[in-house]
Amino acid sequence: MKEVRRTIPEYAQGAGADGAAGRAEAAERPRLRLSVEQALRTFVDQISGSTDSRERRDELCRALGRAEAYEGRSLDALQAAYRTGVQVAWRRVAEVGRRQGLSPTVMSQLADALFAYIDELASLSVQGYMEARSFSADERAELRRRLLRLILERPKASRTAIARAAAEAGWSVPAEVTAVALPAQARVLRAALDDDLLAELGGGEPHLLVPGPVDAARRAALLAALPERRGAAGVTVPLPEAADSLRWARRTLDLVDAGVLDDEGLTPAEDHLLELWLLADGALLDQVARQRLAVLSRMSETQRLRLTETLGAWLETQGNAVETARRLQVHPQTVRYRLRQINEAFGDQLAEADSRFALEAVLRAGRLRRRSPSLQ
Incomplete structure (x- = not known):
């Protein structure tokens, strides 16, 4: 592997490349290493008379060829890698x-077997390459939509x-x-989307899956592909948690549509996690509000509003009564009067930490919901 990366530029780029190309190259190295290890193992099996590992080797070699096609490269680099590999071997x-102390005859047989074996590997990669190129x-x-x-x-x-599925796509x-x-x-604008994105643009809930975080460069590229410049990005998560990221992105977009x-x-959902949490379950929030604010139920709507704001x-x-008055733009004495009513x-609810936390969460959520009639 070291000799391949040293002599063939295409396989040396990952070490210092930035952005999506660098990430793709870095992800490619383990697959190439695995393929080399499997090829060597199968060669040893083959000269000892076993064929147990051929199927796995064949698929890995075809996958290498497909990867070259999907990356838009020719087979020149991969063929050169095979030549370097056989020389080192x-x-x-x-x-x-x-x-x-092996005899010249044995060494000659080994050489014939090794070079024939490398030709076989190269032929398998050509098969994979041609299969991938044959896809429209x-x-x-469609393969990528299925993967998503x-x-x-x-x-x-x-x-x-x-x-x-990722290898096929x-x-x-x-x-x-x-x-x-x-x-x-x-x-x-599909043509403007980065090639490493997965996209589902049909149906009522179109969405994308972005490798890694949505940094400034990725954000600019996405907005360039969206003429209406509207969408929401979920939280960056490990791949198995992608569905959660999409759920949070959709909820963020819903709250944007609602004016909240x-x-x-x-x-970005990541900038609004508190709002997403507070408004995650409207029915449950109503129950908590009824429980915590029940003591205000006998008051008029105007009284309830003034006291809950305060x-x-x-x-x-x-x-801090003075700071409360400043926020509400009323006289501190007015705040003190209302606080006596609140007490x-x-x-005892105001003396318990859990109760104060619940009250603050309910009141914050209520203010958010009042921004949109659809959330009332």
Whole structure:
């Protein structure tokens, strides 16, 4: 492997490349190493008369060829890697032969077997390459849509199933991903999307899966592909948790549509985790509010509003009446009067940490919901 990376530039790029290309190269190295190890193991089996590992070796070699096609490269680099590999292998075989005193006849047979074996490996990679090239753009897109559905599937699909589908679709499996939710019927410039994205753009809930985080460069690229410049990015999570990232992205987009959150073009869920949590279950929130605010039920709506506003500001300022008055733009004496009413109504609840926390959460959620009639 070291000799291959040293002599062939295409396999040396991963060490210093940045961005998506660097990540793809880095993901490619373990697969190449695995293929080399399997090829060597199968060669040893073959000269000893066993064929047990041939099927695995054949698929790995075809996968290498498919990967070259999916990356838009020719087979020149892979063929050069095979040539380098056989040269290194023969030098080591010849060294072992000399140490063991093998006859020229045996060494000649080994050389014939080794070079014929490398030709066989190269032929398998050509098969994989041609298979991949024979796919139309629509067929490849369908393979990637199936892969995306598999990744988001619940119960979760196995890592083996995802790896197999990813190899067929020509997609390097990342450690982490970020889901992006798009509005229904969103216009997307497909040609402007990065090639390492998975996309489902049909149906009522179009979405994308981005390898790694949505950094500034990725955000700019995504917005360039979205003429309406609207969407929401979920939280960056390990690949098996991709469905959660998409769920949070969709909820973020819903809150943008409802006017609860500001539209930031590609609104990041990560900046609004508290809002997502507080508004995650409207029915449950109603139950908590009824329980915690029951003592205000006999008051008029105007009284309830004044006291809950005052209580919320007082809790957020950690009991500072002057700061509460400043926030509410009323006189401190007015705040003190309302606080006496609040203490009479809530009593011991205000002395208990759990109760104060519950009250503050309910009041914060209530303020968020009032921004949108659809969440009332």
